[in-house]
Amino acid sequence: MTEARFTQRPAIVTGAARGIGRAIAIRLASEGAPSLLVDRDATGLAETADKCRGEGTAIETLVADLQDRAAPRRIADAARTAHGAIAVLVNNAGVEFRGNFTAHDDAAWDRVIDINLSAAFRLVRELTDDLAATRGAIVNLASVAVVGFAGQAAYDASKGGLATLTRSLAVEMGPMGVRANSVAPGFVDTEMLKEAPDLAAVAERLVATLPIARTGRVEEVAAAVAWLASERASYVTGHTLFVDGGWMRR
Template sequence: MSDLHNPLSGRVALVTGAAGGLGFAVARGLAAAGATVVLHGRDPARLAAAAATLAADGCRTDSLVADLADEAATAAAVARLVAAHGRVDILVNNAGARDRRPLAELDRAAVRRLLEVNLVAPLDLARLVAPHMPAGGRIINITSIAGPIARAGDAAYTASKGGLAALTRALAAELGPAGITVNAVAPGYFASEANRAMVDDPAVAAHLARRTALGRWGAPAEIEGAVTFLASLAAAYVTGQVIAVDGGYLAHF
């Protein structure tokens, strides 16, 4: 029976792209629920700062440095993680790249770079981690509302996130017999550092006031609940689903 106050106690969670932004918020939520959280990133200094912040709150953390675009480095990182912790109970595929450009400016190399990080790396991590994930394991992909809807100048990113939503369903079907659930969370407009220029633009705030049911940006902490729920026992019979955390953007017109 799980601890009501620490429903993820004893679980080991890997969160990619966890040095800041939504990834850090997700890691903080899982750690607050009792999990030992392995923070992944490419910058050792930023990872150390993130880990120190969580440790100051009494959270149990570890760090994993790797470039997910590098297949060998990714495999080596997972091997180090398993050697250190013995297993992975929760995988959150949060790391992602963005390349906002008109279609005419996107060459094949740019599209491949984006797909490598946003789609191929999550598939590869699931493949590498699943053998070390016991029954009751959880894989949670961070997609985007830019999967089911689109705007001009963002074709490669939209394709990658739409593909990640489809991959979520495929992995749910594949890993279900092993007792592993696979779901996704699709964030809307969040006021993270990655979106700083947009957050500072009054026109974007005015757009969200009209376009979302709640009329505002999301705060990074507001992503935590959905991911923690999907990682918990409460979501034991939920798999293959995408939960939009978007202030009602997809449902409102």
């Protein structure tokens, strides 16, 4: 087990059923964080919870759709009931729509923005008092998509917005003792990448040009999130940490 750094520092992780979210949940659990894990996928969420409980920490789950405006209040209430005031909020949940920007109808655009960006804002708003009381930390999952790629206008906009929201939160919440940072993964070996063959082809071509010429591992992203959420990063706020194999050196 990793050194316990989050004992009595309850956490919420959204999008915890698979991929990067699952890895973050497991990493925080290994460092002692009692957690509420959130996702729409009940089966995947239960699998993640079992892995986290194997680390010896208290884990609860909540099945929720973050496009539902009522979800942030449900999440906040469930987390407080289970673990008390929340000290770590990881906004990881994300969806994608693949297609030319003219193919983004209003429903597709709204779904991506609601889940990837607006839900993060609403969760922070719901948990502001908790985070201030615990002098907590927010870590939002952005992406190298902030640079803009073809075929994913809503996703890119949501991740760029999330990085900017993070900086605004750092400014407004710093006087409360709350830090806000984001992690921007590059091309990481996840289900989302595998489910988009056109993006996977782009990734294969671009990864070959990186200083670290491979796709990332979910555990590497989780390590960055855990660092930013912990007191090891106590003087870091308003920052976007690119975990990308050197992509953003460009």
